[in-house]
Amino acid sequence: MNIAKLMKQAQDMQAGLAAKQEELAIQTVEASSGGGKVNVIATCAGDVLAIKIDPSVVDSSDVEFLEDLVLKGVREAIAKGKEKAAAEMKKLTGGLGIPGM
16 A cells, blocks of 8 residues: 555545535526526535515515525525535545545
């Protein structure tokens, strides 16, 4: 076992992971709820960038319904981003199960 070669591979993997994390921080996913009435755009890092609401679901007498749609859309967008990030990281690590990845 060549320790120098192993260390070089670990350094290369670490650099690749850092680059992928930067890339995922700007990649976006989109999710919708309420049959497309609420759309959420988020990064794969979990940052919500935009929320679009169809005016037809804005009802001042039922604010809770709109709140639920927005919350559902945000949760789905973040989940999609995490799934995409996990899949990309798994490709890089070969499924090694590195903590924090």
